[in-house]
Amino acid sequence: MNxxxxxxxxxxAVRSHALRSVLTVLGILIGIAAVILxxxxxxxxxxxxxxxxxxxxxxxxxxxxxxxxxxxxLRGGFGTGSSLTASDAEAxxxxxxxxxxxxxxxxxxxxxxxxxxxxxxxxxxxGTTPSWLDVRSREMLSGEFIDEEDQDTAxxxxxxxxxxxxxxxxxxxxxxxxxxxxxxxxxxxxxxxxAGSDSSSNLDDLAVVPLSTSSSQLVGxxxxxxxxxxxxxxxxxxxxxxxxxEATSVLLNLHGISAAADADFTIASQDALVDTATxxxxxxxxxxxxxxxxxxxxxxxxxxxxxxVSVSERTREIGxxxxxxxxxxxxxxxxxxxxxxLGLSGGLLGAVLGIASAFALPGxxxxxxxxxxxxxxxxxxxxxxxxxxxxxxxxxxxxxxAPIDALRSE
Amino acid sequence: MVERASSDGIVEPxxxxxxxxxxYRSGSIEFEALRGVDLEIGEGEYVAVMGPSGSGKSTLMNxxxxxxxxxxxxxxxxxxxxxxxxxxxxxxxxxxxxxxxxQQFNLLPSLEAWRNVELPLLYARxxxxxxxxxxxxxxxxxxxxxxYGNRPGELSGxxxxxxxxxxxxxGEPTLILAxxxxxxxxxxxxxxxxxxFDELHGLGxxxxxxxxxxxxxxxxRRTVRVRDGLLHGEEVRA
Ligand SMILES: Nc1ncnc2c1ncn2[C@@H]1O[C@H](COP(=O)(O)OP(=O)(O)O)[C@@H](O)[C@H]1O
Ligand SMILES: [Mg+2]
Numbered sequence: 001m002n003x004x005x006x007x008x009x010x011x012x013a014v015r016s017h018a019l020r021s022v023l024t025v026l027g028i029l030i031g032i033a034a035v036i037l038x039x040x041x042x043x044x045x046x047x048x049x050x051x052x053x054x055x056x057x058x059x060x061x062x063x064x065x066x067x068x069x070x071x072x073x074l075r076g077g078f079g080t081g082s083s084l085t086a087s088d089a090e091a092x093x094x095x096x097x098x099x100x101x102x103x104x105x106x107x108x109x110x111x112x113x114x115x116x117x118x119x120x121x122x123x124x125x126x127g128t129t130p131s132w133l134d135v136r137s138r139e140m141l142s143g144e145f146i147d148e149e150d151q152d153t154a155x156x157x158x159x160x161x162x163x164x165x166x167x168x169x170x171x172x173x174x175x176x177x178x179x180x181x182x183x184x185x186x187x188x189x190x191x192x193x194x195a196g197s198d199s200s201s202n203l204d205d206l207a208v209v210p211l212s213t214s215s216s217q218l219v220g221x222x223x224x225x226x227x228x229x230x231x232x233x234x235x236x237x238x239x240x241x242x243x244x245x246e247a248t249s250v251l252l253n254l255h256g257i258s259a260a261a262d263a264d265f266t267i268a269s270q271d272a273l274v275d276t277a278t279x280x281x282x283x284x285x286x287x288x289x290x291x292x293x294x295x296x297x298x299x300x301x302x303x304x305x306x307x308x309v310s311v312s313e314r315t316r317e318i319g320x321x322x323x324x325x326x327x328x329x330x331x332x333x334x335x336x337x338x339x340x341x342l343g344l345s346g347g348l349l350g351a352v353l354g355i356a357s358a359f360a361l362p363g364x365x366x367x368x369x370x371x372x373x374x375x376x377x378x379x380x381x382x383x384x385x386x387x388x389x390x391x392x393x394x395x396x397x398x399x400x401x402a403p404i405d406a407l408r409s410e
Numbered sequence: 411m412v413e414r415a416s417s418d419g420i421v422e423p424x425x426x427x428x429x430x431x432x433x434y435r436s437g438s439i440e441f442e443a444l445r446g447v448d449l450e451i452g453e454g455e456y457v458a459v460m461g462p463s464g465s466g467k468s469t470l471m472n473x474x475x476x477x478x479x480x481x482x483x484x485x486x487x488x489x490x491x492x493x494x495x496x497x498x499x500x501x502x503x504x505x506x507x508x509x510x511x512x513q514q515f516n517l518l519p520s521l522e523a524w525r526n527v528e529l530p531l532l533y534a535r536x537x538x539x540x541x542x543x544x545x546x547x548x549x550x551x552x553x554x555x556x557x558y559g560n561r562p563g564e565l566s567g568x569x570x571x572x573x574x575x576x577x578x579x580x581g582e583p584t585l586i587l588a589x590x591x592x593x594x595x596x597x598x599x600x601x602x603x604x605x606x607f608d609e610l611h612g613l614g615x616x617x618x619x620x621x622x623x624x625x626x627x628x629x630x631r632r633t634v635r636v637r638d639g640l641l642h643g644e645e646v647r648a
Contacts, residue, residue, distance in 0.1 A: 328501075
């Protein structure tokens with residue numbers, strides 16, 4: 001009896017118990033679809049989050065006011081007051097105190113209304129220093145970014161994001177035009193190249209002015225020297241943690257705080273954000289995949305159960321086949337192939353269901369699902385493996401039956 | 411099959427049972443179904459085994475058909491001791507040398523007639539096209555030339571038993587073992603089946619037919635009587 005004939009025989013056995021076979025296949029199918037979906041959901045979310053976070057720029061440390069109470073490294077809430085000032089930023093840019101920090105950009109943001117002609121648009125106005133462009137890894141679409149002179153003279157200039165420019169003027173070709181903020185006219189000197197959006201904000205809808213301009217003119221004098229965030233760029237890939245330590249000690253020193261635990265600021269790295277988010281999603285994925293794998297195991301036990309029923313129901317047939325000359329291996333193979341057929345059908349149908357849901361679900365649940373071809377192939381292999389594994393015992397039992405005992409059974 | 415000669419040059423019979431005993435055990439209860447049977451059957455013989463129910467006839471046939479093994483004594487089939495064979499070799503012997511006909515027909519209900527008949531050829535690794543042709547020829551021989559595609563459920567008892575006879579002869583075995591093949595048949599079908607055995611005997615096949623009906627036994631040349639697990643005389647008709 002060759003493979004084709006074995007397949008024929010097993011297939012007709014599967015078909016002759018259609019309902020039972022379908023129910024068995026269903027168990028495996030659900031398990032496989034669940035594995036594909038959970039792995040896909042984990043991968044998709046992980047990818048979403050890390051692409052959002054990496055849009056921040058590389059080698060970046062983010063200093064924010066207020067202490068962080070959670071140990072995960074994620075930024076804590078924006079603190080009670082503005083514990084960070086422009087002079088903190090200045091101290092951090094000293095190459096003596098902080099040799100591993102290449103660039104520093106202090107930021108001070110508020111939501112303000114911009115006017116241009118009869119256009120009117122409210123957006124985030126960020127006061128910052130010339131190094132911002134480099135630190136945030138941004139590029140210019142046209143014109144110039146603010147320079148040292150603008151900073152020193154608190155010049156009346158502004159750089160717009162592409163969306164802001166379009167909202168105000170209907171075009172991004174706006175260098176030389178004038179925008180009015182708080183009654184003060186500012187000349188547009190440049191437009192930032194588009195950078196999409198990150199987890200919290202639209203990176204193309206903003207207006208950037210010199211920090212000095214925003215401190216003296218646009219924001220109340222009481223908080224003139226305070227800033228909302230200081231971005232630090234490490235000198236190199238390997239220097240991020242050195243930069244982190246230098247920034248911590250400089251700021252503790254400046255703020256007159258002796259214990260790091262009492263710090264009135266929080267420093268987070270992009271890596272820490274990515275790592276935290278990644279590890280959360282990895283844990284979730286592992287958990288969900290574990291649950292899915294359990295359901296596969298249950299499916300496998302279903303196959304074994306059905307195969308055992310099948311063997312005892314067909315004892316007489318086994319006896320007859322043996323009487324007619326079937327060697328034990330032919331019987332074993334017949335039942336193994338039968339189990340593998342159940343596993344394979346479950347695997348293939350489960351993959352179809354899983355992939356179909358991966359396309360249909362994101363629209364409903366709002367997070368992307370990344371179908372991993374490796375996971376699909378692997379789960380089909382696993383499904384067949386489960387069929388075989390859980391088929392071995394029933395098949396061996398069938399093969400071992402003594403011909404006469406099998407033939408005599410009712 | 412060529413009969414093998416033993417060392418002294420005398421041709422060995424197809425079947426030689428010596429001091430054959432079979433003990434069934436169920437739990438602590440032992441039952442001796444064969445209590446020392448000596449039996450020789452030569453090539454081409456047509457032997458009927460008669461005896462009351464429970465006397466050990468089926469036990470004897472299972473031994474002869476290599477479906478079961480002796481508790482003690484020896485069974486030589488065509489000159490070779492069956493005890494020396496492993497499971498795979500026994501399967502091959504059943505496949506190539508023996509054709510079975512059972513009282514209960516033992517057809518697989520989900521398979522068409524010709525599929526049932528081809529089963530022995532399937533395990534003999536005969537190519538598919540040959541199998542079908544030979545299965546259909548065998549069905550022609552038992553008078554079921556118009557029933558190739560019917561499943562057992564669509565056939566009468568007599569027709570089913572003829573399918574079983576076709577299955578027994580399709581592999582051209584030298585030994586046909588039939589355990590009460592007419593036990594479930596009406597007199598017309600009985601006559602059909604016995605006619606087929608006569609034909610096979612005419613072609614030189616060795617036939618062992620178990621029955622408890624005298625008219626059936628009368629078709630054979632030699633009748634062996636079994637009682638309580640022992641041979642109890644035999645008669646040979648002229
Ligand atoms: N598997 C078995 N286990 C125990 N006893 C058995 C078994 N098979 C047959 N017997 C007993 O052996 C005796 C002979 O049985 P059997 O050969 O089937 O008789 P027959 O075919 O002549 O009616 C009977 O008494 C029967 O009960
Ligand atoms: Mg009997």
